[in-house]
Amino acid sequence: MDRAAPSERLPPESGLIKVWFRFIPREGWLPYDTEGLWATRLAGDTARVANVPFLQDGVAEGDVVRFITDDSGLHWACERLEASGNCTIRVLPVPDGPLGRSAHAVHEQLAPFGLGGESFTPELPLIAFTVPADADLRLIKTMLTRGQMDGWWHFEESCVTDAWRNA
Template sequence: MMNSAATTHVRVVFELEQDENGWPPAGSERLWAVPAGPGLVRLDNIPFFARGVACGDVVRVEADAEGTVWAKEVVEFSGNCTIRVVPDRDGDLEGDLNTVLNLFAPLGVEGEGLERFGLVALNIPPAADLAGAKRLLVEGQDGWWDYEEGCVTEVWRVLDPG
């Protein structure tokens, strides 16, 4: 029997620009999405490496001759933020990805860990405790982790975590 998700989801490829250190560790990232209209998809998972996009964003796509679906541009932002957290292996959390996820869960934040790279991708929806999440991120830089903002809203940018 075929899984209904397999028939409704498509893989969308995002080209990635690597820095001088070779990060991110790939030239592209594939994200799951659901069709949202002609030439449009709604992202259905949290990006680990792609910048400027978040789960729930609507993206214009184009398929090439081989059928690969390529992301072109975001046409509607979801209001979600994508934050990537790398727990310090030598720090208090000893690099544990699940501990990071468990610390953010009570704030209405969901995420996913990528053990291979010691990385957690967080999806912070507008209904989450934004101030609490930002405060935790900032405070966690003191011995727990480093983080980067992959895609944030204006509300997030101006938020004082104090």
């Protein structure tokens, strides 16, 4: 089993745990079948996702998940209990496009919308963005679509809401 990130250990007082998600790898994509996301433990076997996923579909920062803990102490997500209303959008700059392979340039284009995101690696400048539920979804979708049409980037909707779909 390949893991997208090592299971770092944090001091208990940090309040964060790593919750692991299993998925079927996509053909022609990264060879991972798990992704670990930081989460704030709520009660017992529930936690609120605290960062944006790069690989796991159907979950967004702020969602509440239920997990089970295996014999080695790893926490494995079982189900999403509560959606945050946030969306997860992934953007990959076109290498020979106007922004080149620059994750920073993508961030600059989307900064006016106040989107928080993380870059995968300099070699793979995939950016995963959290789009807050109260953001101007119509304008963000227009910008993403225009950027794709103009050859700046490709984007995918990893976890979206009805509000996003209807914007």
